[in-house]
Amino acid sequence: MKSAAVVLAALVFTASPARAQEAPAPAQEAGAAKEASAAAERPAASDIARFLAGGAIGLGLHESGHLLTGALFGADPGMKAVSFGPLPFFAITHEPVSPAREYTIAASGFWVQHATSEWLLTRRPGLRREHAPLAKGVLAFNVLASTAYATAAFGTFGPYERDTRAMADALGVSEPWIGGLILAPAVLDAWRYFKPESRWAAWTSRAMKVGAVLVVATAASR
Numbered sequence: 569m570k571s572a573a574v575v576l577a578a579l580v581f582t583a584s585p586a587r588a589q590e591a592p593a594p595a596q597e598a599g600a601a602k603e604a605s606a607a608a609e610r611p612a613a614s615d616i617a618r619f620l621a622g623g624a625i626g627l628g629l630h631e632s633g634h635l636l637t638g639a640l641f642g643a644d645p646g647m648k649a650v651s652f653g654p655l656p657f658f659a660i661t662h663e664p665v666s667p668a669r670e671y672t673i674a675a676s677g678f679w680v681q682h683a684t685s686e687w688l689l690t691r692r693p694g695l696r697r698e699h700a701p702l703a704k705g706v707l708a709f710n711v712l713a714s715t716a717y718a719t720a721a722f723g724t725f726g727p728y729e730r731d732t733r734a735m736a737d738a739l740g741v742s743e744p745w746i747g748g749l750i751l752a753p754a755v756l757d758a759w760r761y762f763k764p765e766s767r768w769a770a771w772t773s774r775a776m777k778v779g780a781v782l783v784v785a786t787a788a789s790r
């Protein structure tokens with residue numbers, strides 16, 4: 569969670585260069601300019617609110633993924649509030665289904681995260697330099713949620729309803745494997761945010777995301 573906090577801080581406080589440059593810096597006013605520059609780099613309250621709204625949108629999209637696939641399979645999906653440390657999460661409950669469908673319902677929150685991050689990073693490679701707190705909030709949620717889930721998966725702790733536990737059971741693998749499957753694209757997407765020119769990171773991330781869908785075949789054969 570500590571590394572997640574660092575990523576969050578980096579995403580929030582990566583100041584827009586355009587705004588940082590607004591502060592004049594003549595040599596004789598170095599002290600005053602330094603203060604003005606520090607003020608310009610401080611995110612405005614409205615930006616923080618939009619960033620957090622982006623995070624809420626990310627959470628909503630994740631849960632919508634579960635609800636959509638649950639409804640698609642006629643599994644009568646419902647919501648149940650659970651907590652993961654200080655973070656509130658909603659677990660999606662549903663009727664018993666086959667392993668392949670169980671995997672799909674449990675994984676679809678991550679699939680939605682993967683798709684939205686991919687869309688953001690592909691359409692807006694310069695996102696980091698943009699003044700776009702809402703989009704950055706969505707991306708931060710995606711990276712942090714996956715990191716938090718992966719941490720829980722590696723340690724096999726957290727609420728029983730957690731997605732990674734359900735995915736692992738449906739595939740018949742140990743949960744840390746699912747942690748790796750979820751963490752890798754999140755780390756790569758964070759890397760791409762800072763290094764948009766990195767083609768290997770983009771294609772490795774995409775391959776991992778496709779892989780997270782294709783492993784459903786393993787569940788289907790059980």
Ligand SMILES: [Zn+2]
Nearest residue numbers: 630634677731
């Ligand atoms: Zn979920």
